[in-house]
Amino acid sequence: MPEKAQLRILVVEDETKVARALREGLEREKYEVVVAQTGEEGFFLVNAEEFDLVILDLMLPGRDGLQVLSTLRKRGLETPVLILTARDAVEDRVRGLDSGADDYLVKPFAFPELLARVRARLRRNRSEQDPRLRLADLEMDVLARNAKRSGRSLELTVREFELLEYLLRHKEHIVSREMLARDVWKESARVTPLDNVMDVHINRLRRKVDEPFGRKLIHTVRGVGFVLREES
């Protein structure tokens, strides 16, 4: 969905390939993206211009990401910051959050996950937790715990309902298996058995939500994850 005023994101990342992928991926989502290759540059840009979100790599040449972050926070800058780190030791995460980061992602991260986090950060203040969700002729009422398609009620198990709700909340955006493992199954790590479990649930959901109605809403994006959307 295109935003009225374009949201600006600063990406501080020294790895050229990653930086380019982030820029392209975010621009596709209609964000305005500025890339800084070093900590110094990022620090300068964030002071000079207005951004809605900063994506900050922790391992940077010149100036460490954490240092940049804590300096910015000391100066009272309140732009949300999402840190990227290849070090996933708990201490590092804690240190990142202590330095004033709002969220973190461990490399290699799934891009859909990054997008979901970015959306969550930028949506923060609007607080849209509408209990009624819809896509095309699929409707869900989270409070009443019912789901309908074309006015017909769907018989879903608890897990299937949660899965569909999650997909619907992220409609038109790809949901990765990591996101499902963490948010739907509440597992700390995505493990192989869980992948098989997800596949079974997605298949069952398809049989209930898609097959009787002809038009597919649940799509598998090979190697990336799942998405709920209307085929154009």
Add this chain to the structure above:
Amino acid sequence: MKLYPTSVRSRLTLWYVGVLAVLLLAYGAGSFFYLLLSMRHQMDHNLLEDKETVEGQIVTKPGGLTVQSHHGEEGEPSVRRFIEIWTPDGKLLYRTAQLQGQALGAPPVLGEKLKRNEFASVVLSNGLRVRVVTSFHHMENGLIVIRVGHNEESMGRELNEFGTVLAIGFPLGVFLAGIGGYALAHKALAPISAMARETKKISAEDLAARLSIRNPQDELGQLGAVFNNMLSRLQQAFERLRRFTADASHELRTPLTAMRSVGEVALQDGKTAAEYRDVIGSMLEEVDHLTRLVESLLVLSRADAGHVRLNREEVSLVSVAQEAVSVLEVLAEEKRQTVAVTGEPSLAVFADRLILRQAIVNLLDNAIKYSPPDSRILVRAGEGEADEVFLEIIDRGPGIPIEQQPYVFDRFYRVDEARTREWGGTGLGLSITRWAVEAHDGDVTLKSQEGSGSVFRVSLPLARKPAQP
């Protein structure tokens, strides 16, 4: 400069020699003094007898006294005898000619208390050592003081000879002991040197060799056995490491190879967007596989380094097992299998819920995977011996051959190469399970018979006794 010898052999010899020298010295000195004392005792005894003889031979003559001896004045031929007779007030009455005017001590002083049989050693002015006994004797015309002396020379000679023997024998004995000790130490240490030589030949490449043990009962035999035992364990560890390295490179290279060939082939000719999409998707699947592989390896290496912190709390073993079952239930449903959980819900363990569940999920996943359709899987919790609780996951799968059982918890170990890879597993599931259980001070074991299923048993320390009804 090193004064202390470095080889055990020299040190042993030095000790032998030192101890022997001290013993010999003590023994030599002891016998020397014993000899000295007994000779003196004998001499004093003779002297006393002689004095009594002399007393009987004193003859009064005008103007003085004289001693009439059968052997003449010189006494017995072996001993030179000297006689002096004094009045108690220090006047010389008689002196043997042999003394040539030399005194056998100072003249008696009047008023000094006279003692019977007082012994003293005296050196004459010509250097002769004389043992003297002084006594008094009643004559018809008053008291006289008699001194009889015996030459000490013969005793000195004997002692001297004895001392010489000791002085020559001591270094000789010590020297011989040194040589003997050195030879003995060599003999005692020879098996150790042999062991060292044998050990040197055993390298990391050839850990199959073992030390030869002559007598397994003696100390060296035991040492050899300990060495051999250590070698066996080392060999096993190396073997595992070698297999791990080979397996890991295989596991890591397979997805890389797939990515590379899929990508390269796709670039060879023009394809439609949909086809490219498919190629990229296929490559991403491999990336995904690699990512999980790396993450699992990181989990294990962090565990090896002891960097994992557990959030332990008291949890019901049965409820954790039920959570694991509820996650995987759908997989069993797809194969029309049933999973039953039995056990006392109050059996509690002190554990990190998520990590423990992960361990159980991995075991349960295996059970579901390998059990035939329509079969039954049992998850049974119970109380074992000595404050231990166990959870058994019992399947009706094909079982695991006995020779493979010790390795199933090894990283990347696959019981059936071809079959397991189809499932897209990382080959690290059971290793992670073992780590997770051991991190909770527990133990995971496998009992299996080919053809009749497997039992994986997790035992953990009990956190609380079940509440008595």
